[in-house]
Amino acid sequence: MNKTLNTIALAAIFATGTASCAHAADVPATPTSATPTNGTAEITVDIRGVKNAKGAIMAALFDSETGYKTNKGVRASTTNVTADTVSFSFEHLPEGEYAIKLFHDVNGDGEMNTNLFGMPTEPYAFSNNATGNMGPAKWVKAKFTVTATGTATVQAIRLN
Amino acid sequence: MTLDFTRRSALHILGAGASLGAGIGASIGAFAKSSTANTALSDFESFAQSSRKNPWTLGWRSVPASDMSTAKLRVVSGKIPTGLSGTFYRNGPALFERDGLRLHHWFDGDGMVHAYHINADGVSHTGRMVRTDKYVREEKAGRFLASAFGTKIDNPAPVSGPDDFNAANTSILPIGGELLALWEGGSAYRLDDMTLETLGAKTWGKGLKGMPFSAHPKVDTDGTVWNFGQDVFHNRLLVYKIHANGELAGVHLLKNVAPGMIHDFCITKKHLIFVVPSFQAVQQSDTFLGKFKWLPQEGQRVIVVEKDNLDARREYELPPGFQFHYGNAWEDNVGDIRFSVCAGDDSFITKGATAVMRGEKFEPTPTYLAHVVLYKNGKARVEKVSKERAAHEFPQFNSNVMGENARYLYTVGDSFEDAPGQSSILKHDFVSGKITGHNYGQATVVEEHLFLARPGSSREDEGWLIGTTLNLETQRTQLNIIDAAHIEDGPVCILELPYALPLGFHGAWKGTA
Numbered sequence: 001m002n003k004t005l006n007t008i009a010l011a012a013i014f015a016t017g018t019a020s021c022a023h024a025a026d027v028p029a030t031p032t033s034a035t036p037t038n039g040t041a042e043i044t045v046d047i048r049g050v051k052n053a054k055g056a057i058m059a060a061l062f063d064s065e066t067g068y069k070t071n072k073g074v075r076a077s078t079t080n081v082t083a084d085t086v087s088f089s090f091e092h093l094p095e096g097e098y099a100i101k102l103f104h105d106v107n108g109d110g111e112m113n114t115n116l117f118g119m120p121t122e123p124y125a126f127s128n129n130a131t132g133n134m135g136p137a138k139w140v141k142a143k144f145t146v147t148a149t150g151t152a153t154v155q156a157i158r159l160n
Numbered sequence: 161m162t163l164d165f166t167r168r169s170a171l172h173i174l175g176a177g178a179s180l181g182a183g184i185g186a187s188i189g190a191f192a193k194s195s196t197a198n199t200a201l202s203d204f205e206s207f208a209q210s211s212r213k214n215p216w217t218l219g220w221r222s223v224p225a226s227d228m229s230t231a232k233l234r235v236v237s238g239k240i241p242t243g244l245s246g247t248f249y250r251n252g253p254a255l256f257e258r259d260g261l262r263l264h265h266w267f268d269g270d271g272m273v274h275a276y277h278i279n280a281d282g283v284s285h286t287g288r289m290v291r292t293d294k295y296v297r298e299e300k301a302g303r304f305l306a307s308a309f310g311t312k313i314d315n316p317a318p319v320s321g322p323d324d325f326n327a328a329n330t331s332i333l334p335i336g337g338e339l340l341a342l343w344e345g346g347s348a349y350r351l352d353d354m355t356l357e358t359l360g361a362k363t364w365g366k367g368l369k370g371m372p373f374s375a376h377p378k379v380d381t382d383g384t385v386w387n388f389g390q391d392v393f394h395n396r397l398l399v400y401k402i403h404a405n406g407e408l409a410g411v412h413l414l415k416n417v418a419p420g421m422i423h424d425f426c427i428t429k430k431h432l433i434f435v436v437p438s439f440q441a442v443q444q445s446d447t448f449l450g451k452f453k454w455l456p457q458e459g460q461r462v463i464v465v466e467k468d469n470l471d472a473r474r475e476y477e478l479p480p481g482f483q484f485h486y487g488n489a490w491e492d493n494v495g496d497i498r499f500s501v502c503a504g505d506d507s508f509i510t511k512g513a514t515a516v517m518r519g520e521k522f523e524p525t526p527t528y529l530a531h532v533v534l535y536k537n538g539k540a541r542v543e544k545v546s547k548e549r550a551a552h553e554f555p556q557f558n559s560n561v562m563g564e565n566a567r568y569l570y571t572v573g574d575s576f577e578d579a580p581g582q583s584s585i586l587k588h589d590f591v592s593g594k595i596t597g598h599n600y601g602q603a604t605v606v607e608e609h610l611f612l613a614r615p616g617s618s619r620e621d622e623g624w625l626i627g628t629t630l631n632l633e634t635q636r637t638q639l640n641i642i643d644a645a646h647i648e649d650g651p652v653c654i655l656e657l658p659y660a661l662p663l664g665f666h667g668a669w670k671g672t673a
Binding site: 113114115116117119120121123124129131 | 371394
């Protein structure tokens, strides 16, 4: 079941930083002026390694390095978690480069929880299973190309 | 393995091994010669080669089992003093090798916690690896996964925060019916205080999951526990105040704390004192330690805050330095603050603690015992107490005088009688200026000794020193109990484990009620 929230609060790991990242950032889930909605490509996200079968996976899709860095996403998705795997998709996308940031909102409060030093305390991941060094994975590692419209690109992601 | 343990070789060995083992940042002594490191060998090969000929390497061998126990330690001499009943806990890095890889830095070893249950009938020992998330994942993977404090691992698993490489290997805090295995940069781990079974990472309260909780909490005379957790990458430090029953009283964030590595701190009756050393996180690196650089031009800053008002802060400048540990601190009636410190530089943490892992000798700058005076007018002064090469470490004192003008300080150090090797436990009398002590002998590596006040005692030195030593001749770890008022008489009781344990760091005592 997919539902769209107005905003997804993506904190900590999604901002830039060295050891931890203190600043929360809101990602608009509703399409902005630059949001592509007219394509035919589709990205399917398969998530494994879910430790707690509760809460929701909250994901944001980005189509540029600038958007990725500034947390200005083009799509957002919230999927309830009822098992140790979760799948959802982003549809009607044009060809191009994309990257995904997501986290498991285990306690269902709609936010990526962090501790007082801004370090994430809920599981998170990036597309390509890209990893950062005590911070968010870089765009260059997380990006992937959606080439052919009309076919689904599958991202198999394991939660940290 | 047969060891050639002539006096000459013992001196040579202990110049290196014993001093390094006994003192973090310790003196190698006058006997060590500098060696040429064979960098062509891996850490694993280098240590294996060295361990075949150098008995001192015993203290850095990877522990052979994840759980160890002995129902009754053999009494080597003396008897357990009447009135001494409780558990002596210790923690230290113990697991150093997986899948042919040896950790590059001593501080990366996964922690093993030891419990010596002591009563008049005897002493038992239990040692268990702390089942940190890191340890459990690496056990399963059969290899090291995390580039941790000072070791770069090839092909590392993703790291989402410090607890992914938390080795829980530094100290122990019994509190609120729990036993906490302490690291420096991440969560404390909860253990069962009898079985040492790991119960999970400790979260003190909302917003505190995964927050660093240092290995040097201070227990005030009323049982209140103070501690800190540092975020060197964002120049901040969290202060914890915890009630004696183990419940969090509160936390407070200190900002604008320079990125110097803070390992320990001091408390007086009214203040908390944080010294920010000249070893600062200012560069990029694959390891945590690699981010730090020795910056003597930065000097050291001292941050003093009031216990009752953590926003009331004043700062002092000190000459350059880096140290692990402090002795007691106190303030006089005009408001000047004094504390003692085992002062040094970064040579052990950057070079010594990697050399021992390769089985190589290294000569770090010796630590010295100093008193620091923080005058109310904002000036500060360092008074050197010990001679240069004393290599004092692991300072301890009677916890009943925490925050007061303590007369005595106990350290592990080199000899008080110009004998070689760092094989002594020393008692500094700050009133008479006298240093007395006991030298365990050339083939013994001395670990931290705690001071335990005798129940109902009135004199400050009325109590026992309890500590472990590694005997390189018998290849056994020993537990020693010394009457602190008569330290020069040596242990009143020596017990022996049927095995050698890797050298550890810090301990704690929990008396039988």
